[in-house]
Amino acid sequence: MAAPSDPLASLPSGVKLLLRSLHNLIPEKLTETNYPAWSLNVQTALSANLLLGWIGGHEAAPAPTISKNDKTVPNPEYTSWTIVDTQIRACLLAVISPSVHKHARGFTTSAALWDALAARYNSVSTAHVYQLRTNSTLFVKVPKL
Numbered sequence: 001m002a003a004p005s006d007p008l009a010s011l012p013s014g015v016k017l018l019l020r021s022l023h024n025l026i027p028e029k030l031t032e033t034n035y036p037a038w039s040l041n042v043q044t045a046l047s048a049n050l051l052l053g054w055i056g057g058h059e060a061a062p063a064p065t066i067s068k069n070d071k072t073v074p075n076p077e078y079t080s081w082t083i084v085d086t087q088i089r090a091c092l093l094a095v096i097s098p099s100v101h102k103h104a105r106g107f108t109t110s111a112a113l114w115d116a117l118a119a120r121y122n123s124v125s126t127a128h129v130y131q132l133r134t135n136s137t138l139f140v141k142v143p144k145l
Contacts, residue, residue: 031100
């Protein structure tokens with residue numbers, strides 16, 4: 001039986017290294033309170049390897065099949081895209097805490113997972129804005145008498 005081939009073999013070595021070690025590059029797992037710092041770390045690591053488009057949704061999936069010699073055949077670009085996207089999604093799942101994991105189920109692309117995490121944990125929420133406004137009133141300049 002032939003040994004299974006490396007699904008990441010066609011990728012540049014730096015990208016393969018990142019995908020295999022992202023969990024080591026992110027100092028803290030995502031919790032309910034650290035989304036801004038966590039997302040910056042993840043985005044920086046992905047951007048440095050030209051992979052930010054996957055979570056941003058800009059790296060759209062190619063068609064699953066193509067026409068070749070009047071036959072419909074699997075699209076090798078789709079296969080490659082799926083491998084990279086699945087690897088990124090697995091990396092994201094590896095760098096979130098167990099309490100967050102329950103909100104990260106059922107997403108089929110890394111972009112969908114990223115968007116869901118951002119919507120749920122991004123600190124720019126109504127409650128956070130209210131708290132900032134309330135705290136800012138404490139710094140009102142009082143005129144001298």
